[in-house]
Amino acid sequence: MNEMIRTQAERAEVLQGMGCKRKRTEDIRFTQGRGNYVDDVKLPGMLFGDFVRSSHAHARIKSIDASKALALPGVKAVLTAADLKPLNLHYMPTLAGDVAAVLADEKVLFQNQEIAFVVAEDRYIAADAIELVDVEYEALPVVVDPFQAMAPDAPLLREDLKEKRVGPHGERKHYNHIFNWQVGDKPATDAVFANAEVVTKDLFTYHRTHPSPLETCQCVASMDKVKGELTIWGTFQAPHVVRTVVSLLSGIAEHKIHVIAPDIGGGFGNKVGVYPGYVCSVVASIVLGVPVKWVEDRMENLSTTSFARDYHMTTELAATKDGKILAMRIHVLADHGAFDACADPSKWPAGFMNICTGSYDIPVAHLEVDGVYTNKASGGVAYRCSFRVTEAVYAIERAIEVLAHRLGMDSVELRMKNFIRAEQFPYHSALGWEYDSGNYHFAMQKVMDAVGYSALRAEQKAIQEAFSRGETRQLMGVGVAFFTEIVGAGPSRNCDILGVGMFDSAEIRIHPTGSIVARMGTKSQGQGHETTYAQIIATELGIPADDITIEEGNTDTAPYGLGTYGSRSTPVAGAATAVAARKIRAKAQMIAAHLLEVSEYDVEWDIDRFRVKGLPEKFKTMKEIAWAAYNNLPPGMEPGLEAVNYYDPPNMTYPFGAYVCVMDIDVDTGVAKTRRFYALDDCGTRINPMIIEGQVHGGLTEAFAVSMGQEISYDAQGNVMGASFMDFFLPTAVETPKWETDFTVTPSPHHPIGAKGVGESPHVGGVPCFSNAVNDAFAFLEAGHIQMPHDAWRLWSVADRLGLHA
Ligand code: MCN
Ligand code: CUM
Structure with missing residues (x-):
């Protein structure tokens, strides 16, 4: 087609760049049995x-x-x-x-x-x-209960460390102790608690589970x-x-x-x-x-292999009677198993658990984590966890619900009252993070409107009354969860792995005919990188995504990178990709000016070409420029068109989301049915909305699994239970709820294309949302906090404990 007569929209569409629901290119081989594992x-x-x-x-x-x-x-x-x-x-x-x-x-x-x-x-x-x-x-003798690990007469597990009073993260209090990690202002926090009008305190256990990838x-x-x-x-x-x-x-x-x-075939941190x-x-x-x-x-x-969670979080909130949260205090007992093999950046023994103030403007806080050895497999940081953000969000989102119940206040109202406000960003949290951007009130309100929140509460009230009159055996729970994620590790000044800073990289090479091979330091395990990195390059360089091959995973060819976990690929390697592409575009601009015989300041970028300012009919497309890069260059310029970028991010990115789950629970069978699940995610600029939706569906399905049944437990002799799919709950399409998804877009101010990660968000927000729904169903019966996993037997037991089977 004549390059002149195509509209800009038509030219942009051909590229399948950012924002396009481009089909996953890797699926062609995966669905035909042609993958290479x-x-x-x-x-x-x-x-x-x-x-x-x-x-x-x-x-x-x-x-x-x-x-x-x-x-x-x-x-x-x-x-x-x-x-x-x-x-x-x-x-x-x-x-x-x-x-x-x-x-x-x-x-x-x-x-x-x-x-x-x-x-x-x-x-x-x-x-x-x-x-x-x-x-x-x-x-x-065996230790499986982390609360018994530091008993004075507990069996000594690690004989190799017996004499070591100091570990890599400081002093050890006991021979089965790994580390003590504290963040925040303890005296100031304690002082607020001592004088607070309302204080809540609960043990929230986030049980041990496992990512169990397909391969x-x-x-x-x-x-x-x-x-x-x-x-x-x-x-x-x-x-x-x-x-x-x-x-x-x-x-x-x-x-x-x-x-x-x-x-x-799936990694999930495993x-x-x-x-x-x-x-x-x-x-x-x-x-x-x-x-x-x-x-x-x-x-x-x-x-x-690396399990997930096993965090025992004693969580306290201090608040005024009208619901202003004044302080947070958490003590975590972390069961790391036989070896401390948590896959955190080196300086972070409890990962990013200190994001536990969540999406709320809490003035002071203190977090203390004790890690202990037990006779279990090692690991702990895996499974869409964002380095313990899963646990942090679970603690704060359960605590918010407990506090709301105590205050007799709607939990959404309590959240709205305490959210970090849009004008407070960049926001410095009490436990040391700088949240880059967010608009929490808007997102929460959008979800409330979409699900008809007040009507749901009215319906719930009617069901509770009917239940009390003995007219129904069903309880209705409305679970709400709001989360702030922290992904994109990370600035190398804060984050390293065995001393190597956590930057990431991209190398882009344009061939003479205008097709591209690009390589990154990350590694897809199913996230669709071959599709989405090509979209970033397509938009930045005006070359159709179909003409771009993305390669990862071969250390001989890919530039050094720190890999894919912590939803860091988009925040870090995605940024490197955009920056490398922009280096190429800067050179392309000089070549275009040379070909058009004008100054480089007289040409401007236009989707897939440089054109002379004010003379749009005079242009050179990127394909023409690529050809010229190998035979017709400005005097003195070296041939070729390629660039590499090692990107060390200035900060992490802070995606967020608002989720609502509507659940019906039969008190006689303990069976819980998810009637509705509505998930709004904000991951900044969206590269591929279809892939994002796939990530959200996957993360929510795993959240459903973990909260509603999946568990790795041990008996008193340390025999591992749930080590096969006979016992380990792996939901299929039959059990999995239907997901409704939504989004807002709050671009990251420091990321070259404004994108934040999304891979783990739905899991981080999904687990508390399900657990809140279960807890909300029983809350009017003063059930207290109900521990996960919420399988039918356990929910039946809760009903039994409450005397509902009498
Ligand atoms: N994406 C996008 N726009 C954004 C953000 C992301 O289109 N604003 C796209 C990305 O281009 C990418 C995908 O979404 O194709 C996920 O990107 P990102 O959030 O950057 O996460 P990573 O690629 O770094 O993936 C890691 C993350 C983690 S840590 C776990 S655990 C998990 C997850 O991804 N493991 C997975 N999702 C998984 N999905 C599959 N299929 N398999 C796994 O093992
Ligand atoms: Cu923590 S699971 Mo992922 O970071 O690979």
């Missing part, structure tokens, strides 16, 4: 590893006898801690500054802990061989002894960090290590950490000189 990597001579795991939660290992296993035809090796010790690899550093056992050294600390790594010719032989390894145990954790390690090079394919959310860690641990130079994260399977595969490949594959099964994934 770790388990698709098949190399000549490849062997398979599998773990002998502990049947005990706490025991001394008296002996390991692998002779029968080694005698099984096809078994090539059995590695134990004794083999790793000379290499100093029986322990590995964790992201939290602790060490974790790779293979149990003399003692096991949780059920299913790795004891030996069997390597065999195929997976079935390896599985048979692990049954033949004899491990003799001497059982030790489990896995890797293939291949040591080429001739070249001295190690290649690792793995399910890594942060491939560059893996490369650096492997180099530091193995002594192999970093340029001789190639880490490739191919397609990943694939951030380094697991024994990776270390053992690498060691086995180095020892045996052939590639070694390790693929977890579902039970191993659920019971040993």
